[in-house]
Amino acid sequence: MKKAPSYIYSIIGISLVLFLLGTIGWLVINGRGMSKYFKEQMELQVILHDNTRDETTKQLEGILQKQPFVSKATIVTKEEAATQMQKEMGEDFMQLLDVNPLYSSISVNLRSDYVNTDSINKIKAFLMQSNIVREVTYEKVVVDQMNATFRKFGLVLGAIALILFIAVIIIIDNTVRLAMFSNRLLIKTMQMVGATRWFIAKPFDKKAITTGLLSGLIAIIGLYLLKYAASSYIPQMVIFNDGTSLAILSLVILLVGVLISVLSTHRSVIKYLKLKLDDLY
Numbered sequence: 001m002k003k004a005p006s007y008i009y010s011i012i013g014i015s016l017v018l019f020l021l022g023t024i025g026w027l028v029i030n031g032r033g034m035s036k037y038f039k040e041q042m043e044l045q046v047i048l049h050d051n052t053r054d055e056t057t058k059q060l061e062g063i064l065q066k067q068p069f070v071s072k073a074t075i076v077t078k079e080e081a082a083t084q085m086q087k088e089m090g091e092d093f094m095q096l097l098d099v100n101p102l103y104s105s106i107s108v109n110l111r112s113d114y115v116n117t118d119s120i121n122k123i124k125a126f127l128m129q130s131n132i133v134r135e136v137t138y139e140k141v142v143v144d145q146m147n148a149t150f151r152k153f154g155l156v157l158g159a160i161a162l163i164l165f166i167a168v169i170i171i172i173d174n175t176v177r178l179a180m181f182s183n184r185l186l187i188k189t190m191q192m193v194g195a196t197r198w199f200i201a202k203p204f205d206k207k208a209i210t211t212g213l214l215s216g217l218i219a220i221i222g223l224y225l226l227k228y229a230a231s232s233y234i235p236q237m238v239i240f241n242d243g244t245s246l247a248i249l250s251l252v253i254l255l256v257g258v259l260i261s262v263l264s265t266h267r268s269v270i271k272y273l274k275l276k277l278d279d280l281y
Helices: 003-039 054-065 078-089 116-128 139-180 185-194 199-234 237-241 243-274
Strands: 041-046 072-077 105-110 133-137
Touching: 003 199, 003 243, 041 116, 054 105, 072 078, 072 116, 072 237, 105 116, 116 133, 116 139, 133 237, 139 199, 139 243, 185 199, 185 243, 199 243
Parallel strands: none
Antiparallel strands: 041 105, 041 133, 072 105
């Protein structure tokens, strides 16, 4: 009667620490998704010469759409630029002028990997090779601050994840060892009747695999429930979701649960086999 509760407590304890590990992993994944999303909102303005024909502008847009560094490219006509400026200024500046002083342009959203000063400078040099491009502008200060912020955020989360991973290993190891303590006399008795180490350890290792799998599955279910609740409360989080990374995280949780459970269980069995009978009490 004592064995079942000990394994149940073991499963509950391991599930909780794996869920905590999964939560931190999920936050890291969302942090990466958030970084990617905000970086790809940054726009590079490719300003064109005033006499550029519409056909030529569309050709350049088509070329940009095919570039590996471009997430999206959108043509902004002189009229659209004027309308946008009127909204920003809150008044019709065109009434004061006889002509539209603005230029047609192509608004380019870069892929997140290219949103840094070095890559953007190379992209600017590439764009300026075109004889219809007048100027290429972007908010350099915003890019630098954004990269610095996300870099610090990633380092903090990474450090927390590493510390927690070490803590999870220690906690699961102690949980399994406590669960195995109640079986020490059974292990020693089997040794005394002539059973081999492999024969004694095999059923405990199988039980450890089951315990690790169950604990991992419970933790994964809890993690997906947390994700669902967070997405329901904050719908914008759907933007940051990465199904592939979450699936990999789930697999890692299962593997960590099984591996640590099996290793800790096997080590405990060997430990009790090496002890003298009197030392078990």
